[in-house]
Amino acid sequence: MKLINRNSKTRDFHQAKWNEPIIFELHQSGEKGVEPPPVNEEIALAVGDGISIIPESMQRKSKPSIPEIGQAKVLRHYLRLSQETLGSDFNVEIGQGTCTMKYIPKINEMLIRNSKIMKLHPLQPESTVQGMLEIFYNLDLCMREISGMDYFSFQPSGGTQALFAMASIVRKYHEQRGEGDQRNEIITTIFSHPSQAATAVVKGYKIITLHPDENGFPDIEKLKAAVSERTAGFVVANPEDTGIFNPKIKEFTKIVHDAGGICYYDQANANGLLGITRAKEAGFDMCFFNLHKTFAAPHMCGGPATGALGVTEALKEYLPVPIVEYKDDKYTLKYDLKHSIGKVRAFHGVAQTVLRSYAWIRSLGPEGLKEVAKIAVLNNNYMYHRVLNIKGAGAPYVKGHRLEQVRYSWEQLTKETGITTEDVQLRMTDFGLHYWTSHHPYIVKQPFTLEPTESYSKQDLDEYIAALEQISKEAYENPDIIKNAPHNSTIHKIDERDFLDNPKKWCITWRSYLKKAKEHQSV
Amino acid sequence: MPQKVHPYIPNMVPEVQEKMLKVIGANTVDELYSCIPDEIKLKEEMHIPKALTEWELRRHIEKSLNKNTGANEYVNFLGAGCWQHFIPAVCDEINQRSEFLTAYAGEPYEDHGRYQALFEYQSLLAELVDMDVVNVPTFDWGQAAATSARMAGRITGRKKILLAKSVAPERSKIIMNYGSPELECEFVDFDIKSGLMDLEDLKAKLNYDVAALYLENPSYLGFIESQGPEISKLLKEKKALMIVGVDPISLGVLAPPGHYGADIVCGDLQPLGMHMNYSGGQAGFIATHDDETFINEYPSRLFGIVPTVKEGEYGFGDVAYERTSFAHREKGKESVGTQTALWGITAGVYLALMGPSGIQEVGQTIMQNSQYAVKEINKIQSVKGSLFESPFFKEFIVDFNKTGKTIEEINQGLLECKIFGGKDLSKEFPELGQTALFCVTEIHTKEDIDYLAASLKGVLEK
Secondary structure (H helix, E strand, O other): OOOOOOOOOOOOOOOOOOOOOOHHHHOOOOOOOOOOOOOOHHHHHHHOOOOOOOOHHHEOOOOOOOOOOOHHHHHHHHHHHHHOOOOOOOOOOOEOOOOOOOOOOHHHHHHHOOHHHHOOOOOOOHHHEHHHHHHHHHHHHHHHHHHOOOEEEOOOOOHHHHHHHHHHHHHHHHHHOOOOOOOOEEEEEOOOOHHHHHHHHHOOOEEEEEOEOOOOOEOHHHHHHHOOOOEEEEEEEOOOOOOOOOOOHHHHHHHHHHOOOEEEEEOOOHHHOOOOEOOOOOOOOEEEEEOOOOOOOOOOOOOOOOEEEEEOHHHHHHOOOOEEEEEOOEEEEEOOOOOOOOOOOOOOOOHHHHHHHHHHHHHHHHHHHHHHHHHHHHHHHHHHHHHHOOOOOEOOOOOOOOOOOEEEEOHHHHHHHOOOHHHHHHHHHOOOOOEOOOOOOOOOOOEEEEOOOOOOOHHHHHHHHHHHHHHHHHHHHOHHHHHOOOOOOOOOOEOOHHHHHOOOOOOOOHHHHHHHHHHHHHO | OOOOOOOOOHHHOHHHHHHHHHHHOOOOOHHHHOOOOHHHEOOOOOOOOOOOOHHHHHHHHHHHHOOEOOOOOOEEOOOOOOOOOOOOHHHHHHHOOHHHHHOOOOOOOOOHHHHHHHHHHHHHHHHHHOOOEEOOOEOOHHHHHHHHHHHHHHHHOOOEEEEEOOOOHHHHHHHHHHHOOOOEEEEEOEOOOOOOEOHHHHHHHOOOOEEEEEEEOOOOOOEOOOOHHHHHHHHHHOOOEEEEEEOHHHHHOEOOHHHHOOOEEEEEOOOOOOOOHHHOOOOEEEEEOOOHHHHOOOOOOOEEEEEEOOOOOEEEEEOOHHHOHHHHHHHOOOOOOOOOHHHHHHHHHHHHHHHHHHHHHHHHHHHHHHHHHHHHHHOOOOOEOOOOOOOEOOEEEEEOHHHOOOHHHHHHHHHHOOEEOOEEOOOOOHHHOOEEEEEOOOOOOHHHHHHHHHHHHHHHHO
């Protein structure tokens, strides 16, 4: 047999395609997916049908129009849909910058499916959940070490909710000091996550957005001009979404503190900093980590997640309740925090994610955590140097090293070939790779943000880079192949915005689709 | 000895690092941190225990978990916002699939299945709540209710939200925190005998400054609010919106809130296929009619179905994306981020499995089992099985005021019988005295309920 040529740098990939019907189209009257537990005959004899006592105004008159489908058909349907989804277990997920896509250890998934966590009710007596509380408390201790903060709450179930909780604490803090009305401004930077500004607005704040200096650093002069007796707080990601670390961060927090504001730190981009530098030393009063980013909990199509919220001793009393404490060999839930903002989410948070992250930290230890950061930074800088050599690609602002990610630009490629970052996105799909453009607004022109994390090998990085190189080559030589992409996807190009932005045409559910499609046919 | 390469970090291999550093033009990885000033660099090692291998980790975690007692070992009658229900095996099979578990923000072309599964979830839940629009799930019911309140505030241009006093206190706290300082909340009383909303109090508080009334049905306290049509009429007279929070598993037997005038329906998906997970299974939903004014006020993602360029294909995308903070930062409607999408997919699987009959059967069994429990508890001297006269769904208040014992004492006694008793309401609703909220669902057997009644009797006779 002759040696098979395996020299292609890009993958010959085709996404699964099942042309799978919408689940309502699988309906067959009389079929059944599962038998729910039946009522005991003696109970039925004792109480009757149980539903006649429902007042007339509250009775459901007809069954919901859910399809009737046998179990195997339901299973097959969802398995086919799962095949038509490129989760990060299958994908070199470098292209989702700012989201820290990393390996999800399978042992952790096994552990959370233990009935000793799945079948716990959040209101069980403390004596019966000591193991769960121990895990919450142990993760709190680890997080304290990683951040330098004094207490953590795992109640917020996502970064957005943690940012909202922090904005709530800022408001409560100033209200307690009689400055609630006066301090009505939150300062942030344009390269911080969009949630920072949005959640502070929900808490009634006016947003002041700082734009960077010519090197991409948050502009300290602009900060000095922005702070005043109206400053309630300063929220920032560092490194920002550009991958640029603000070396003057300690001066920034001092300026805000001197003006009477609270500094809170979005650590969604913390993956390159574990064991290297902390919120405390940079002068922050609060910080949060996304457990589904830095701490290896899965993203689950967009949650549930956890935004672990840490505060200094001075702000402990403001945390949402309860928090877990350890005294006299017992773990307890403490509800009586003097200035608590109350609740941001039901009960205690996403316990499975708390367990996953605790397990991940314990599997790495302090040295391993530091290796995570260092290799994430090594991978990123390797990628950075390689991508800058691709024709048409660039990365604005400071030259030299970046931390865990880089916001790149195809501005030159677009100018020279007409190929945009959105075009590249669709073509990357053909190689079995995910590529995200970037958060809006596009301050960096034709942006894309890559974050290679510690999880990917050099071979993985090289494959991703090879795909970008291939697309750049195509852009200059054969742009139609990009313009007509994707070629190997589950579906062809979507006839998009008119159907999604037009109220007469949008269909958010199957019933709406059927109604609107019928109306359309009868016209 | 050279440093071990961690299984999760392939590029710890020294030769590989060397090659990569060469490309970068650096001698060491530490050089790459030159942008961080020394004064904020961590000088000491973090006080975290040393690394465990997979085997050691498993033993360590299982040792902790074994200190817990699950609701499969004791008989559980706790509800109050997190409930124990039957979960079909297929729900677990789907939500642990690697593809769904690890997917995140892929495009419609690589994550077609994720978009379809979430669109189908929206569509299936829409049939259950009988509304045309359902969002990609929010954090939990409290968040869904809080967002509904803010949506109502924006739609009506008014600032006041009335809350039924029977709303779960945890949820009112979330609503009040999420609403402040923009919205002002005021409670509407309930009748102490029936639990039903005090319509006179509602009339007194209902003015043209009220954006919406938020009530729950079935209520947190278990009873079924039967005055929906009257409440809706009063609200419409003042052009205020009606927001109803609902336990979706009740909707096989109870009328969907839209039938009695609700403009916005919200609730928790946890009963539809999610394990309790010490409250890790919560997820919120919001539903409305297909009304442009309402849809434009959703902060969350709404997946819509669209044609592709090829006839016979469905595609999906974000409806009116410009609403969101993803698109417009502080100018978006509230904020959106990672919420609870996987639970939406799982709830879709649950509904598809149950079908229209299953969802009706489960609702009926819950009603029969819980009524049987009250009947048995009523046989115990000095105990009133259901404090309120109104019919209830799955949860009911047991009145122990005449027993001379506190709920704390009673629950301790039940715990000794391996029973998790009802939630103590004496702090949340002091006006009800020593009462507890018990929850009985389709998973409880006659033996479980008889055992509860017998144990209660035993505890009270002690």
